[in-house]
Amino acid sequence: DIQMTQSPSSLSASVGDRVTITCQASHDIKNYLNWYQQKSGKAPKLLIYDASNLETGVPSRFSGSGSGTVFTLTLTNMQPEDFATYYCQQYGDLPVTFGGGTKVDMK
Amino acid sequence: QVQLQESGPGLVKPSETLSLTCSVSGGSFSSYYWSWIRQSPGKGLEWIGYFYNSGTTNYYYSPSLKSRVTISVDMSKNQFSLKVKSMTVADTAIYYCVGHVGQQMYYWGQGTLVTVSS
Numbered sequence: 001d002i003q004m005t006q007s008p009s010s011l012s013a014s015v016g017d018r019v020t021i022t023c024q025a026s027h028d029i030k031n032y033l034n035w036y037q038q039k040s041g042k043a044p045k046l047l048i049y050d051a052s053n054l055e056t057g058v059p060s061r062f063s064g065s066g067s068g069t070v071f072t073l074t075l076t077n078m079q080p081e082d083f084a085t086y087y088c089q090q091y092g093d094l095p096v097t098f099g100g101g102t103k104v105d106m107k
Numbered sequence: 108q109v110q111l112q113e114s115g116p117g118l119v120k121p122s123e124t125l126s127l128t129c130s131v132s133g134g135s136f137s138s139y140y141w142s143w144i145r146q147s148p149g150k151g152l153e154w155i156g157y158f159y160n161s162g163t164t165n166y167y168y169s170p171s172l173k174s175r176v177t178i179s180v181d182m183s184k185n186q187f188s189l190k191v192k193s194m195t196v197a198d199t200a201i202y203y204c205v206g207h208v209g210q211q212m213y214y215w216g217q218g219t220l221v222t223v224s225s
Contacts, residue, residue, distance in 0.1 A: 091210030
């Protein structure tokens with residue numbers, strides 16, 4: 001299985017901050033990576049697909065980059081509704097695997 | 108808009124078989140892939156398996172669960188199901204059914220908590 005290592009596992013931020021989350025794959029997955037946001041008690045929501053493509057309706061303050069084994073999710077100008085847990089997911093090979101998550105809470 | 112709803116027991120005894128059903132509305136089985144994914148505090152999000160229909164129905168399972176898991180579909184009822192044999196405490200999790208395009212997981216059920224306890 002391809003292991004996905006997310007860092008940090010948690011971070012504290014303030015409204016207006018820029019936040020960067022990293023996901024590292026154990027093998028080259030090209031750009032076969034998605035990012036999800038999960039709020040407490042809810043199912044995950046797709047934010048970014050194919051490493052850098054913003055899903056329809058997702059604010060442009062979210063962006064993704066990377067290829068191969070290292071990927072980043074960046075949130076610029078954090079908003080109150082952005083405090084949540086974020087997960088990466090690779091689909092370069094089966095089984096599909098997820099990172100361990102990054103919980104972003106309010107400083 | 109595709110909507111999914113899981114149903115099944117919230118409590119299962121160790122060694123028993125879990126059976127969950129996902130009811131689908133607003134989407135055709137032939138248009139999407141359909142997965143079961145679970146989420147536990149200890150292991151995070153874990154993909155269990157998926158199927159898709161392209162004339163024939165093709166099933167894929169996570170190797171770590173393959174020996175205990177069966178996914179099936181009843182298109183006449185717009186439902187698909189998950190069975191997990193020999194449940195243990197480690198299988199305690201929220202179970203989600205998911206509809207996706209390729210491996211982009213767009214549509215999620217609300218999730219159902221399954222606790223394994225005697």
